[in-house]
Amino acid sequence: MSRAILWFRNDLRLADHPALTAACAAHEEVLPVLIIDPRQHEASPFGFDRSGPFRRRFLKESIADLDAQLRAKGSALHVRVGEPAAELAHLSEVWGTRVVHAQQLYAWEEQEQERAVAAALDLRLHAPNTLLLPGDLPFTVEKLPHVFTAFRHKVEKGSPVRPLLPEPDRLRSPAAWKGRALEDSALPVQASADDPRAVMHFTGGRTAGLERLTHYLGPERHLSHYKETRNALLGADNSSKLSPWLATGALSAREVWHAVKHYEAEHGANESTYWLVFELLWRDFFQFTAAKHGRDLFLRGGIARKPPTGNADLRRFSAWCEGRTGQPFIDANMRELAATGWMSNRGRQNAASYLVHDLGLDWRMGAWWFEHLLIDHDPCSNWGNWQYVAGVGNDPREGRRFDPERQAGMYDADGSYVRLWS
Ligand SMILES: Cc1cc2nc3c(=O)[nH]c(=O)nc-3n(C[C@H](O)[C@H](O)[C@H](O)COP(=O)(O)OP(=O)(O)OC[C@H]3O[C@@H](n4cnc5c(N)ncnc54)[C@H](O)[C@@H]3O)c2cc1C
Known part of the structure; x- marks a missing residue:
């Protein structure tokens, strides 16, 4: 009987899922597993947890929804908490298979997880959740243009978007495969009502x-x-x-x-x-x-490997986090983030610019805070955008500072946004 583990990561769906399609095609039985790696949720260098209440709630809802999808197909999700390599090795022993199918992820810690799993098991990685697949780019990933416009011009000349992969009708898992829910204690989160000012309610899944x-x-x-x-x-x-x-x-x-x-x-x-x-x-x-x-996306000098700038003044940092800088437009955005886990793209650009260029803080402090709170946190988008604003990433222009007063005049001319969050 050919059997394989399907390791779910940031791919909590069954449709258009390259790893799932490949696993179902190659094996008679598939074991769907999701692993919460505590290292990615516990304390950041600044004390607060890396995942905060909004992202945790959303993730838990997403996991429950995935389990329901799997059960409707005749299988179930088995959730474990621990280092993926150790957890997968354990399951591999219990269920008698060394083959693990998974979606490839590009952030450094996820790459490290993959290396650890591949050292112990037969890890088969499949296409990431990108619009364009890496093999369809007109260059290798190592030759990725440094500037977005150059990237866009090249890919718009003809990189195809692949057709969607169908969802399987049924998923065959061993008869004894029961699944396992995520224990509440693994990602504790206190239930709380939505702030009535929230832009919308986001339900995970x-x-x-x-x-x-x-x-x-x-x-x-x-x-x-x-x-x-x-x-x-x-x-x-x-x-x-x-x-x-x-x-x-x-x-x-x-x-x-x-x-x-x-x-x-x-x-x-x-x-x-x-x-x-x-x-x-x-x-x-x-x-x-x-x-x-790789790791440079998370280092202070950035992918541009510039000399470090910015200090770690905790008093200023707390004022920024709590929306108490005295700059009304920035404070409104930071309060929205703290109360709801959401901030608009315009707000994010301004809040990030303010931390770097007005408060003179180390940009990574802001990136950690966004990672803690943003309901949509993605390591590549968050840390990449922060580097861009801080001038250590892909931005071809140096020191791009947003003037918050001017920005408020353009995007909140009647002051209704600042009033809402004052
Ligand atoms: C400092 C900073 C941190 C950010 N952190 C994150 C993050 O952790 N996760 C995240 O998904 N986005 C992040 N962004 C990008 C952007 O702000 C959000 O993707 C966007 O606000 C989400 O709202 P939307 O879905 O309505 O986007 P829309 O405007 O509707 O755009 C559609 C989709 O395009 C993608 N997108 C749009 N803008 C960007 C961008 N600048 N970079 C990457 N993808 C983009 C998103 O997936 C988005 O859902 C960050 C931006 C900044 C300036």
């Missing part, structure tokens, strides 16, 4: 992710106005809000692309429909940047 995709690309045609509204600070439908489901892999980037193409066929293409795909390319760019630069 594919079911809610598909609902959001269908809503944003639905008959109200929000997508057709995306380019004009995407910088707004208030309102659920001004941007897609798909990032939490992309970050957990409840949706694949290719699914979003195909949905956009379907929408264009029905309602017509315009600058806005193009721009959503443009933003998905930014996402890809940071994924491939992580693949190319």
